[in-house]
Amino acid sequence: MKILIVDDHPLVREGVRHTLASLQRDVIVLEAGNANEALELSAQHPDLDLVMLDLALPGMPGLAVLEELRQRGCTAPVVVLSGSCERADVIAALNSGAMGFIPKLSSSELMLQALRLVFAGGVYIPPLALGMLDLPGVGGASDAAGPKSLQQLGLSERQRQVLALIAQGKPNKVIASDLAIAEPTVKAHITEILRALQVTNRSQAMIVARRFGIS
Structure with missing residues (x-):
């Protein structure tokens, strides 16, 4: 290392x-x-x-x-x-x-x-x-053009569950264990989540998720 x-x-x-x-x-x-x-x-x-x-x-x-x-x-x-x-x-x-x-x-x-x-x-x-x-006015890089509400994201229920765990800072392995799904499935969900949030990484996704009250 x-x-x-x-x-x-x-x-x-x-x-x-x-x-x-x-x-x-x-x-x-x-x-x-x-x-x-x-x-x-x-x-x-x-x-x-x-x-x-x-x-x-x-x-x-x-x-x-x-x-x-x-x-x-x-x-x-x-x-x-x-x-x-x-x-x-x-x-x-x-x-x-x-x-x-x-x-x-x-x-x-x-x-x-x-x-x-x-x-x-x-x-x-x-x-x-x-x-x-969690304070008002906090958002990701996509605030200007991105979704303005949780409903606009178009996420499935499972994707919302994954996003909630991302907002808690959890790694993919723990997310997979918590949701009893395979780690590659988690990765696939995260790809779709990042696309929906219009962000490029999970750190930005965490910010946007908490702006939407997901934590």
Whole structure:
């Protein structure tokens, strides 16, 4: 397992690296102190399993780094590691495709739980931030042109059940178990759900689902 930590504070990187040692015995941790270093390391290590990305980086905002990583072909899931837990930051991270948002004040155990969820294919958002997603005015990238009501989505009952579990951040394996269906069936439902919501990833789907009161 290979993980890239991107943060401009050496003490933060050291603390995260220490925590990651408990995640898996043979974990390889790479460190970048700025955007340029992050982009260089991602190019040198196309086999990255995870990127942990600070939002406030010198020279280039963290979410701009995320976009640049994607444009350069990095497919590793990205988890935002931030000193902020502001509503706008959480929403922006999810809309950019981040698979998790971990406040820097989180305990080591919570961070490990969050990362295990992400590695299983789920989305991690701290409980306080989940409440923020239920507030009026919160939506995904498709707010302007997308469906304005749950009825307009045209989802089947089973697809609504899958969407509800996505809104809880659950990975496909757990969704399949909860609904007693095969995992490939879950994947097929998610493809149709993303198309109906007019979003491109499950993080955005989570935001839109909670805007519609699905959770």
